[in-house]
Amino acid sequence: MPDKNIKKVVIKKTDLPNPIGDTTTLEYNIRYRIISEDQNRFSHWSPITTLTISNTNEETGFDPNNTAGTNIPHNVIINKNDYVASISWTMPSLLITNPTEEEKILQASQAAITEFDIYVQWDTDNVLSNWIWVGKSTGSSYSLSYTHGVGGPDKIKFRVQKVTLVKAPFNAATYLISDLYNL
Numbered sequence: 001m002p003d004k005n006i007k008k009v010v011i012k013k014t015d016l017p018n019p020i021g022d023t024t025t026l027e028y029n030i031r032y033r034i035i036s037e038d039q040n041r042f043s044h045w046s047p048i049t050t051l052t053i054s055n056t057n058e059e060t061g062f063d064p065n066n067t068a069g070t071n072i073p074h075n076v077i078i079n080k081n082d083y084v085a086s087i088s089w090t091m092p093s094l095l096i097t098n099p100t101e102e103e104k105i106l107q108a109s110q111a112a113i114t115e116f117d118i119y120v121q122w123d124t125d126n127v128l129s130n131w132i133w134v135g136k137s138t139g140s141s142y143s144l145s146y147t148h149g150v151g152g153p154d155k156i157k158f159r160v161q162k163v164t165l166v167k168a169p170f171n172a173a174t175y176l177i178s179d180l181y182n183l
Contacts, residue, residue, distance in 0.1 A: 017165060026162065026172050027052045057172070064171040071176040076158060078181050083148050085183065087118075087158045088141035089176060115163045116175070118142045123155035123180055131159055131169040146183060155180040 016028055028051045034043040057063060063070040074089035091110035096103050115138055119131040134144055137160075146153060157180045162173040 026164070026170070062175055064174060064177070067177045071178075072160075074158075074160070074176050074178060076178050076181050078156075078183055080183070082145070083183075084143055084145050085120075085156050085158075085181070086141065086143040087160070087178060089160060090140060091175075113162075114138060116140075116142075117161050117163050117167065117173075118144075119159040119161070119169050120144070121157040121159070121180075122146075122153035123157070124151075124153045126154075128157075133167040136163060148183070153183055155182055157181070 029048050030051055031046045031048045033045045035041070062072065072089055072092050073095065074087060077086045077088075078084075079086070091113065093099075093103060093106040093110045096107065099107055115136055118134050118137055120134050121131055122129045135142065142158075142160075146156065158176075158178040159169055160175045161170065162175070164170060164173050
């Protein structure tokens with residue numbers, strides 16, 4: 001017979017660590033065990049369960065095969081005097097004026113996203129590098145300085161995505177990929 005004093009524990013998505021990603025999905029691998037209140041007895045670990053979370057296509061409509069048509073609104077500024085490249089962006093639902101109740105919920109969920117992984121690709125002598133993780137933004141903009149002169153890059157391309165445990169470019173986590181900009 002079940003114990004009347006069984007306690008249910010709910011773990012919020014915000015309390016989970018960053019997800020693990022791949023090209024098409026973002027997921028958590030979860031397992032648990034039960035501990036008695038006096039902490040003298042423990043259950044065995046549960047089997048590992050995979051919890052898939054929504055990807056950026058479901059959130060904002062981003063499609064890596066159509067970046068021009070599905071990127072979230074953004075702006076790239078290249079300061080050639082100080083050798084600084086900057087990008088700023090806005091989550092699409094935050095641009096909606098007079099939102100419906102459903103759109104207000106979407107606005108709240110997108111406004112709650114406060115951290116982003118930033119990647120760049122450098123183009124040097126018409127050779128495009130792999131995506132390089134350059135840092136985490138705790139807002140909706142990011143700036144970085146770049147080397148200039150002989151051997152320095154000629155162009156830059158930004159990628160903004162959800163923060164993931166493994167620092168690699170994942171289509172399922174990507175919000176935007178900018179065009180190449182001359183440095």
